[in-house]
Amino acid sequence: MLHLEIVTPEKKVLSEKVSDVYLPAAEGEIGVLDLHAALVTALAPGELRYQKDGASHELAIGSGFAEVSDDKITILTDMALGEAEIDEATAQAAVERAEEALKGLDHSKDLEELAHLQGVIAQNLAKINLKRKRRV
Incomplete structure (x- = not known):
């Protein structure tokens, strides 16, 4: 399991355990599964998808950055809306x-x-x- 945390300037939007995450990185979509290599990437506005308890969830996100380390994904973005x-x-x-x-x-x-x-x-x-x- 991965811990996904999404933070905007206004608030912490999400902090939950998820099974996978798909991000709109600046160079194209990337998927993050358990045991993913550490990385930092710029994000482009687009759709962030994640799976939690077998259900798929989507958010529209803005520009920002994602950091993947160990079993944690931190998203810093200027927008995250359901x-x-x-x-x-x-x-x-x-x-x-x-x-x-x-x-x-x-x-x-x-x-x-x-x-x-x-x-x-x-x-x-x-x-x-x-x-x-x-x-x-």
Whole structure:
């Protein structure tokens, strides 16, 4: 068993024993099972999945980092939401606002704003994808 801990700036979202975890790492999805080698990886906005007591659970997460050591996985992220916490219309509106703002941006000069808007889009798409997946 693995101890999964997910922490956002606002609160500790989760602290439970799980059998496996699948993370949206910056370089692609990675799976963590018992006895996994130690590692630290950057996380990209996307879906985090884990198994607990035979049931599958999903969260939409934002950017952050994951550390795997011994039998513990620690996730530090700026967002971690379950399907019930996501308002799809609000997330869709945020994507549309960010995409509109990108149109008026000088991509060669406003690099910080460009990165911010791309992050907003990625996080909200993670929310939308989880919400739509659960609806199907």
